[in-house]
Amino acid sequence: MQTVQPRSLPLRLPRVRPGGVLPILLILAVLLVLVGIRQPDFLAPPSLMSFLGRSAPIILLAAGQYFVIVSGEFDLSVGSLVTAQVVVAARLIDSDPARTWPVVLLLLAFGALVGLVNGLVTTRLRVPSFITTLGMFLILVGAVYLWSDGAPKGGLSEEFRRFGRRAFEDVPLLGRVPYALLVLVVLAVAAVLLMRSDFGRTLVAVGDNPRTAELSGVRVWRTRTIAFILSGLAAAVAAILLGGYSGVSFQAGAGLEFGAITAVVLGGVALGGGRGAVVGAMLGALTLELLFALMNFYGVSGALRSTVQGGIILLAVAVSATRSSSR
Amino acid sequence: MAALAAVTVLSLAACATDEPAAGPSGSAPAAGSGTGEQSKFFVQADYDAELSLLSATATGPADKPWEQVLNPTMVDTAKFKKNGPHKICFSNAALNNPWRQVGFKTMQAEVEAQKSRIKEFVHVDAEGKDQKQIADINDLLGKGCDALIVSPNTTATLTPAVEAACQAGLPVVVFDRGVNTKCPVTFINPIGGYGFGHVGAEFVSQKMKPGGKVLALRILPGVDVLETRWSAAKVAFDKAKVDVVGVEFTDGDPAKTKKIVDDYIQRYGTIDGVWMDAGAVAVAAVEAFQDAGKPVPPMNGEDQLDFLKIWKDKKLTAIAPTYPTYQWRTPVIAALRILDGEQVSNPWKLPQPTVTQENLDQYLDPNMPPLHYAMCGCTDLPGYPQRWK
Numbered sequence: 001m002q003t004v005q006p007r008s009l010p011l012r013l014p015r016v017r018p019g020g021v022l023p024i025l026l027i028l029a030v031l032l033v034l035v036g037i038r039q040p041d042f043l044a045p046p047s048l049m050s051f052l053g054r055s056a057p058i059i060l061l062a063a064g065q066y067f068v069i070v071s072g073e074f075d076l077s078v079g080s081l082v083t084a085q086v087v088v089a090a091r092l093i094d095s096d097p098a099r100t101w102p103v104v105l106l107l108l109a110f111g112a113l114v115g116l117v118n119g120l121v122t123t124r125l126r127v128p129s130f131i132t133t134l135g136m137f138l139i140l141v142g143a144v145y146l147w148s149d150g151a152p153k154g155g156l157s158e159e160f161r162r163f164g165r166r167a168f169e170d171v172p173l174l175g176r177v178p179y180a181l182l183v184l185v186v187l188a189v190a191a192v193l194l195m196r197s198d199f200g201r202t203l204v205a206v207g208d209n210p211r212t213a214e215l216s217g218v219r220v221w222r223t224r225t226i227a228f229i230l231s232g233l234a235a236a237v238a239a240i241l242l243g244g245y246s247g248v249s250f251q252a253g254a255g256l257e258f259g260a261i262t263a264v265v266l267g268g269v270a271l272g273g274g275r276g277a278v279v280g281a282m283l284g285a286l287t288l289e290l291l292f293a294l295m296n297f298y299g300v301s302g303a304l305r306s307t308v309q310g311g312i313i314l315l316a317v318a319v320s321a322t323r324s325s326s327r
Numbered sequence: 328m329a330a331l332a333a334v335t336v337l338s339l340a341a342c343a344t345d346e347p348a349a350g351p352s353g354s355a356p357a358a359g360s361g362t363g364e365q366s367k368f369f370v371q372a373d374y375d376a377e378l379s380l381l382s383a384t385a386t387g388p389a390d391k392p393w394e395q396v397l398n399p400t401m402v403d404t405a406k407f408k409k410n411g412p413h414k415i416c417f418s419n420a421a422l423n424n425p426w427r428q429v430g431f432k433t434m435q436a437e438v439e440a441q442k443s444r445i446k447e448f449v450h451v452d453a454e455g456k457d458q459k460q461i462a463d464i465n466d467l468l469g470k471g472c473d474a475l476i477v478s479p480n481t482t483a484t485l486t487p488a489v490e491a492a493c494q495a496g497l498p499v500v501v502f503d504r505g506v507n508t509k510c511p512v513t514f515i516n517p518i519g520g521y522g523f524g525h526v527g528a529e530f531v532s533q534k535m536k537p538g539g540k541v542l543a544l545r546i547l548p549g550v551d552v553l554e555t556r557w558s559a560a561k562v563a564f565d566k567a568k569v570d571v572v573g574v575e576f577t578d579g580d581p582a583k584t585k586k587i588v589d590d591y592i593q594r595y596g597t598i599d600g601v602w603m604d605a606g607a608v609a610v611a612a613v614e615a616f617q618d619a620g621k622p623v624p625p626m627n628g629e630d631q632l633d634f635l636k637i638w639k640d641k642k643l644t645a646i647a648p649t650y651p652t653y654q655w656r657t658p659v660i661a662a663l664r665i666l667d668g669e670q671v672s673n674p675w676k677l678p679q680p681t682v683t684q685e686n687l688d689q690y691l692d693p694n695m696p697p698l699h700y701a702m703c704g705c706t707d708l709p710g711y712p713q714r715w716k
Contacts, residue, residue: 039593041596042593046620047593050618050619054589095696095697153698155696155697155698165614165618242582245582245585246581246582246585246586246611247581247582247585247610247611247614248581249580249581249582249583250580251578251580251582251583252582293593296590296593296594297593297594299594302575302586302587302590
C-alpha cells in the first residue's frame with residue numbers, strides 16, 4: 001500500500017536536475033566503497049570522525065564560496081584571507097590565553113570587512129569579481145609579508161588552538177567528536193536554513209538573472225555584497241579551525257580558494273550563478289577530501305592533487321555547460 | 328562566461344599552489360632502501376672531514392663555544408692592524424626566518440657588549456635577494472668601513488662581490504654560508520650539514536624498533552646546507568638498512584608538515600621514526616602523532632625551544648643536533664681581533680653541540696619564546712633575555 005505522496009518522489013529524483021545533489025551523492029558513495037575496500041579501518045568511527053573534523057575548514061569555505069558563486073560572482077581571496085588571519089591571530093595573541101576571545105571576534109570582524117570591501121568594489125565600482133578578489137588576494141599576501149618581515153611571529157594560545165585540534169572524548173558510539181565537526185554541523189544547518197529563507201531565494205534569483213531580479217525590486221548589489229561578507233566570515237571560521245589544527249603557518253590557506261571553487265563546481269553548482277544547492281557544495285568539498293584520502297592510501301604523490309583538482313574543475317564545468325545548453 | 332571564469336580560476340591556481348611544482352616530489356617511490364639516489368651535493372672527503380670533527384676537541388674557552396675553534400690553522404693579520412674605535416659593516420643575506428632573527432639579535436648584542444671598541448655598526452639586509460646583496464656590498468665599500476662581515480645569500484653568485492670587497496683592501500669575514508674564494512681573512516661556520524644530518528639519522532636508526540619505517544622530512548631541495556644534511560642521513564640509513572618509506576619536502580611549513588605526517592600515519596598505520604633536516608616543523612610532526620592517537624616515535628628536531636619543551640613535557644625519545652646561532656657572535660669578535668692584528672684561525676670551525684636527553688634541562692629555558700634557539704650563547708650578553716623576546 002503506497003500513498004501518492006512517496007511515489008511522486010522516486011519519480012522526480014531520477015530526472016537529474018541541473019544543480020541537484022544526486023550526482024555528488026553517487027560519487028561520494030562510490031568513493032566510500034573504494035576507500036572501504038582499500039582501507040577498511042578508515043570507516044571506523046574514530047578515524048572517520050577525525051577525517052570529518054579535518055575536512056571542516058574546506059567544507060565551510062565551500063559553503064562560503066557557494067553563496068558568492070550562486071549569486072553570479074567569484075571569491076578568489078579566501079585562501080590568502082585564511083593565511084592572513086592565522087598570521088594576524090598568532091601575532092596578536094602572542095601565546096597569551098587571555099587574548100583568545102577578543103582575537104576570535106576580531107578575526108570574524110576582519111573576515112566580514114574583507115568580504116564587504118570585495119562586495120562593494122565588485123558591485124558599486126563594477127570591477128569584475130575575479131579581478132576584485134584577485135587584487136584582494138595579492139594585497140593580503142603582500143600585507144602579511146610586510147607586516148611579519150617574512151617570518152611568522154608570536155604564537156597561538158592553547159585556548160585558540162583547541163577549536164581546531166581538540167575533541168569531546170569518550171562519546172558513546174562515536175568515540176571522539178572534534179570541536180571542528182560540531183562547528184561545521186551548526187554552521188552547515190545555518191547555511192541550509194539561510195538558503196531556504198527569503199534571502200536564499202533572492203540570492204539564487206540574482207545569480208540566475210540579475211536584471212529580472214533588479215526589475216522585481218531586489219537590490220542586487222546589496223544581496224551580492226552580503227554573499228561576499230558570508231564568504232569572508234566562512235574564511236574567518238576556517239582560519240580559526242586551520243590555525244588551531246596546524247599552528248602558525250604561512251601556508252595555512254595556500255590553494256584553498258581553488259579547493260573551495262573545485263568543491264562547489266563538483267557539487268553541481270553552476271559557475272555564473274543561479275543553480276545549485278549549498279548542501280551540494282559542502283558534499284563536493286567532502287568528496288574532494290575523500291578523493292585525496294583515497295589517493296593517499298594508494299600512495300599517489302601529494303603533488304598530483306592540484307592536477308586532479310584542475311581536471312575536476314574542467315570536467316565539471318564542461319558537463320554543466322553541455323547540460324545547460326541543452327536546457 | 329563559465330568557461331572564461333574557469334580559465335581564470337585555473338591560471339590563478341597555477342600561481343597560488345605552486346609548491347608542488349617547486350621541486351621534484353620526494354614521495355616518488357624509490358628503489359632499495361627508499362632513500363633514493365645520493366645527492367649531487369655529496370662530497371665524500373667533506374663528509375669524512377665533518378664526521379671526524381664531531382669527535383675533535385676544540386681549543387679555546389670551554390664556556391664560550393663561540394670563541395672556540397676545531398683544528399685551528401692560524402693566519403697572520405698584522406697588515407690589517409688599525410687604531411680603534413672601528414666602523415664595522417655587515418651585509419646580511421636575510422632576516423627571513425627565526426634562526427636568522429635570533430642570530431642577528433645575538434650579533435647586535437655582541438656589538439653592544441663591545442661598544443667601547445665599535446663606534447658604528449652598519450647592517451644592510453639583502454632580503455634574501457642575490458642582486459640586492461651584490462649592490463649592498465658594493466655600496467658598503469664606499470662607506471669607509473674598517474671591516475666587512477658577509478653572510479652570503481648564495482654561494483656562487485656572491486663570490487665575485489666578496490672578491491671585489493677583498494680587493495678594496497679591508498678585512499672581510501664570511502660566516503654561515505660560504506663563498507668560492509679564499510680571499511676573506513676567515514670563514515666562520517660550525518661543523519656543518521653532514522654532522523647535523525648524521526647525528527639525527529644515527530640516533531633514529533638506533534632507537535627505533537628494528538625493521539621499522541622511517542619518514543624523512545626535508546625543507547626544500549637544492550640548498551647546499553640542507554642537501555648535505557640529507558645526504559649524510561641517507562648514508563647512515565643505508566648503512567643501518569632502515570626502511571625509509573618516504574622522503575618529503577615540507578617547505579618548512581607546519582601546516583604542510585602536519586598534513587604529510589598525518590597522511591603517512593593513515594597510509595601505513597604507524598611510523599617508527601622521523602628524521603628531519605631542520606627543526607622548525609618538529610612540533611608539527613609531533614602533533615600529527617598526538618592528534619592521530621599514536622605514540623611519538625624516536626625523532627630528531629633542532630634546538631628551537633618549542634621542540635625542547637614538547638620533548639621534555641611529553642617525554643619523547645629525541646635528539647637535537649644544532650646549527651648554533653652563537654656563530655653570529657663570532658664574526659664581530661673575529662673582526663675586532665683582525666683589526667688588532669691578532670692571529671685568527673681560517674677556516675674558523677666552531678663546535679656544533681647536540682642537545683640530548685642528558686643535557687636537555689640545561690638548554691631548556693621555559694621563559695624564552697617558542698621560536699627562540701637555545702644554542703644562542705647569549706645569556707651573558709647585554710639585554711638578555713628581553714632583547715630575544
